[in-house]
Amino acid sequence: MIFRKKKEVLDPYSIEQCTSCNKTNKRQFKEGDFIFKTMEKCTSCGSGQIIISKIFGELIK
Numbered sequence: 001m002i003f004r005k006k007k008e009v010l011d012p013y014s015i016e017q018c019t020s021c022n023k024t025n026k027r028q029f030k031e032g033d034f035i036f037k038t039m040e041k042c043t044s045c046g047s048g049q050i051i052i053s054k055i056f057g058e059l060i061k
Helices: none
Strands: 009-018 024-028 036-042 049-060
Touching: none
Parallel strands: none
Antiparallel strands: 009 024, 009 049, 036 049
């Protein structure tokens, strides 16, 4: 978790996206994630490569 102010806590997420069919998947951020990191082959289309396209945090209340 990433801390912003005293009582605001962010929960980090990564968005994975296929370079071929553009299918996206939101998942918990893992240590070592970075933008444009190449992951495995896409299981939906079978021809594209999965990359991390976005990393962001959502406020936990």
